Amino acid sequence: MKEFLEGSHAVAEVVKLCKPGVVSAYPITPQTHIVEDLAQMVSDGTLKAEFVNVESEHSAASVVLGGEAAGVRSYTATSSQGLLYMAEVVFNIAGLRLPVVMTCANRAISAPINIWNDHQDSVSLRDTGWVQLFAENIQEAADFHLLAYRLGEDKSMMLPVMVCMDGFILTHGIETVDIPTQEQVDKFLPPYKALYKLDVENPISIGPLVDPEYYLETRYALQKTLEEALVLIPKLTAEFSKVFGRTYNGLVEGYRLEDAERAIVAMGSVCGTVKDVVDELRKKGKKVGLLKITSYRPFPIAAIYDALKNVPKVAVLDRAVSLGSFAPLASEVRAVFTGKKKAPKVISSFVVGLGGRDITKHSIKEIYSLLTAKELHGEYIDLKPELLTPEFKG
Amino acid sequence: MYGPLIIKPGTSRNNKTGSWRVELKPKFLQKDCIGCKMCAVICPEGCIQGEAKNTYICDYEFCKGCGACALICPKKDILMIKEE
């Protein structure tokens, strides 16, 4: 049913339809509306779940780890410092192959403290073994939770999935969203059956000490499974389309790329702005396009190659930095084309929108105009030089 | 694909820690034992068993030779003797 909903409410509604048995979270802006809604549903009896109010994000992640280890579908949400605080548990959940689903309301990292949107939190945890899906809009954010449980709980996967949605822009924005029915969700998402669990009838030990004889294989298995996810995701989105009537590729989405001479690569809500600019510039006869990356982990190397191999000039937008090196998304997009005959002549890298700095249509147009034969590395857009001083002046 | 993840229960028994003993091992005399079970209760390896007095023995496959059983025995019915 189509409703005019805040992003957080839409996500909470869809999570409820997924019937998690254990929900745990700790307050942090801009994630909090989601779990407030879930707490109310539990309180009202419309969601049958154990809602565990914890004393930190570290424990929120630990509680859902425990819930999954008991064989129960579990859910948590966090943001920014909260994600960093749970970082070691995030790694641990993937290593234990527990298909937790978490929403990350993407937000900048302190210091200085800043509650607004960028991708530094999720991107900093890209190497944890989690699937990371970036949503462009509220409908995607809601839908990706259905996909997340279905994908993560697949017997061949058993991977945790992080649905990344831009803080405030999507969590607090309001759009028309199609919330599916319980029947639809039940059709797409079967009840959770754990691969293994804590069970007094079958008393296994989970989480052993693994020495050099055995550790390497645990990482290899995660790597291969994430690569297999690149095959499974499009199969599941095809099935998703049949049940819910909305079509996603799930890995990448090309927008007016067919004959594009210049293309932007981006993740998250900024893709909406880029699409508007593409339409405007196309009207003026400029051959521009967009490649939206939905699945940041696993990184869809082949899909990116196919989409961009014939585009002469590519601009990669990063809403996160790898301080002291290339911007993270840009360096990976470049790596896709290393040693390839067909490749863009130019892959320029732009850092945008850190700490909630608006990325306007003007910013995007500037990026297209900077996309020339001269390759740029980590060019900061909308930088205010007047705020910078060579020495500390207090 | 999965790597090493879980372990079956009680599989540590494959690890015969008796090889750790260096000098001494307990000898259960089974003479003055009153069946107080203290040796079995405190054995760190859990490798001492018995039903009634003068029946207690230890499994040398696992005994590390710590000597706690000999020390706790109220009747001095367990002696630490040299390994052969």
Place this chain on the structure above:
Amino acid sequence: MKDHLFAAGHTACSGCGQVMAARLVIDASGKNTVVVNNTGCLEVLSTKYPESAWEIPWLHSLFENAAAVASGVESGLKYLGKKEGTNIIAQGGDGSTADIGLQALSGMLERGHDILYVCYDNEAYMNTGVQRSGLTPFDTNTTTSPTGALAVGNLRPKKPMPEIAAAHGIPYVATASVGFPQDIQKKVKKAFSVKGPKYIQIHVPCPLGWRYEPQLSINIGKLAVECGLYPLIEYENGKLSGVKQIQPKPVEEYLKAQGRFKHLLSKPEEIKKIQEIADSNIQKYGLKLPAATG
């Protein structure tokens, strides 16, 4: 040997006090128990892949989060309707309990989960090589509180964990010692006779870290209790409800048995300070047995 729920073949040091206690705890709790273990000696020595000493479902996640993970396990089992008849234990060493895991433990106690938390207190970070923890006693020589020209040893007394746990108003808190093995099992059974969060802290002498011969774990545990340095007490609903009374022995008897206190034997003024700690415990908890009449 099949009847124990903690099997032989684990890799604990010879004479380890912690495995004595761990076996007593799990045997008292029974086979319908789920254990969540913090990182530490007990985890490492019992579950080195591909061998586990545990006969019950067992989970290790991280150093400091067993209390929170167990909260999730309890919530999951409740959701499944499988909580009734299942005992849940979260356990760890003194460092993972009183230092890095204190927050998660406090959360578990405050939220009222039906879980027994067991702290195996060997009074330092033994798994990493005998570093000082919040439960290391005053003046102890550890690798991070070494004696030297300017220092006697650990500068601070033990953190009062049993009181901290009891201050949460939980139904049951107890201390125990491998020096009194049957008492451990009695207290575990008592803990599981009540619903809600429970905390038991067990003094587990460590031959390697405390530097004594491996056969002496039980005796040293006993001495700590008998001199008043490790009072065996119980709290029910935040109120002191049980005390094991003693005929106090001088602390020197306990100290001189261990290498970690060897440096104190030439320092009577330091021994006096430790005697004062014991005396204060004796007074505070009423540990002293009434003088025999007659």
